[in-house]
Amino acid sequence: MSGNRQLFFMPETERPKMLGLDTCGDFMPFYHEGVFYLYYLHKYSIYEVTTTDFIQYSEPRMAIACGSPEDQDWHIGTGGVIEKDGVFHFYYTGFNEGNLHREGDLNEQVLMRAISSDLKDWSKDPGFFVRPDKQCYGNLHWRDPQPFRNEEAGEYWLVVTATEKDGLFRRGGCTHVMRSDDLDHWRHGDTIYAPRTFETHECHDLFRIGDWWYMVFSNYTRWWETRYRMARSPEGPWITPAPDDMFDGRAFYAAKTVSDGSRRYLVGWQAIRANMDDKQHYQWGGSVLVHELIQRDDGLLGVKPPETIRGHFRHMSELKPTPRLGEWTVNAETIGREPYGFGWLELGPMPAECLIRARLSWSEETIACGLMLRTSGDKLNKWCQVRIEPRRRRLVFDRSNKFDNDHHFIEERYFDCGDVREAELTIIASGNVIVIYANDTALAARAYDFEPGSAGLFVESGEVRCAEFGILEPSR
Incomplete structure (x- = not known):
């Protein structure tokens, strides 16, 4: 074998x-x-x-x-x-x-x-x-x-x-x-x-x-x-x-x-x-x-x-924050605002095998926030997304290659932070497997049709704050 x-x-x-x-x-x-x-x-x-x-x-x-x-x-x-x-x-x-x-x-x-x-x-x-x-x-x-x-x-x-x-x-x-x-x-x-x-x-x-x-x-x-x-x-x-x-x-x-x-x-x-x-x-x-x-x-x-x-993941990759859509402030704490739609911040290359960690919080009116993964293309042609949807109390893995003839379910899990409105995310990616941990809730998925691409943050109709973000590769 x-x-x-x-x-x-x-x-x-x-x-x-x-x-x-x-x-x-x-x-x-x-x-x-x-x-x-x-x-x-x-x-x-x-x-x-x-x-x-x-x-x-x-x-x-x-x-x-x-x-x-x-x-x-x-x-x-x-x-x-x-x-x-x-x-x-x-x-x-x-x-x-x-x-x-x-x-x-x-x-x-x-x-x-x-x-x-x-x-x-x-x-x-x-x-x-x-x-x-x-x-x-x-x-x-x-x-x-x-x-x-x-x-x-x-x-x-x-x-x-x-x-x-x-x-x-x-x-x-x-x-x-x-x-x-x-x-x-x-x-x-x-x-x-x-x-x-x-x-x-x-x-x-x-x-x-x-x-x-x-x-x-x-x-x-x-x-x-x-x-x-x-x-x-x-x-x-x-x-x-x-x-x-x-x-x-x-x-x-x-x-x-x-x-x-x-x-x-x-x-x-x-x-x-x-x-x-x-x-x-x-x-x-x-x-x-x-x-x-x-x-x-x-x-x-x-x-x-x-x-x-x-x-297993100890080598920290260098980040290159680049605002793409919405209003973003990148300091000790990264803040993103987009009150009427989708905004995102590209943060750096995403290796094929890596661990991403982020500590997020969001405003009460926020519809969704989370991480962009495996992004590529000038028009954000391809992407995967880790979505926290507070009002729906769910954690979602979504991807860009779904079209009208694709009626398969998206990957989703029940997820509720209550009044705390914050979550610690850990993403482990290896090959086509992506495993998401949001606090102590897991959601695993596969993403075949995606190159390594980049990773970043996003917010929809609200405000997101990121107190920590890191992309780590296996020890060299």
Whole structure:
């Protein structure tokens, strides 16, 4: 394999007509002795890549190979790793789509397991084979097992994606738990979450921070999305955080968490667009995207860039402020005013890989403000834009190459600063990936049809103040 060595790892270099199975998806992170093992789905098997900082990655290698068309794990699906007494147990999904059309006691999805003593060589365990509990659940969605030690219950749990047996159409997704004292003998537990909202809850991850339990899952019923719920007990009841229960935008998917003992990271994938075209749909699979989780005072979760990635950018680029439209004052604090439309200030070249940081505040009447990225052309022919829209309470990534025949959604997130009217922005760009952090809210996107160009500030119908602005490149 020729691994993609951009900041956001992908096992193969992105290219037109790239199939989703050539990318990576559904990361199953595991931490052991200072190393993050990122297992992921690739070409119907499970592959592995390791990192200590989410910047430098090892060469990818196969961990568990899929079987033949006659095997239950003809295609392998998501799972998770747990260690007990020096032995590593990898629970995963065995897919065989052909079983749906065969007679007999056959299932499309079955829970399976592999064993290892070193996280390198895995042996499939033929004795572990858990079919759907058809007395209580449907016979389709039965996958994505997540093992963990539930210290509160004094036992091991295996969280399973399931479907209610007689649930509503495309609303029967539920979360089932299996229980064990030793990882070898499992018994069916209970349904701990069945909101009658989604077709399925994929890629579960249950974990505890302080007094709160959290359940992260992904869903494709309405959007591609990674959501979370919170509870005082792993049994529930599970609360939907209001008004925002997402971590990122509509192309950040199948994220699961991993902790090194002091920090917890959310590891998912940022989808690629078909044919590397901004006007095409997102497709399954993409490149790894990692956020560090933040627990707010009220128990709600936010995200920020990992400190290792932030520290990767240390070389400050020289700025060349040039007012383009509107009234701009550039001193210790940069102030821009344009009461009746759009104004912007070009600040300097934007390298292909960089981190941009800015601290903005705005007047009460301001419609929108934020950053211009990848700008080019005498008439601002091409541009990307990070928009804070205070009145609409949203964060937006917009771009210039949308025309009448392009009806794809813009990238947007709920974002509310309340009466504070200020935000700290961090933008990380690498290749066609752009990741935006506004305070502790993230929004990632792709921008294919853009040269590096320049970066700057903008304001629409109001006033913006910038107390800090910097463009940083990786350390030389």
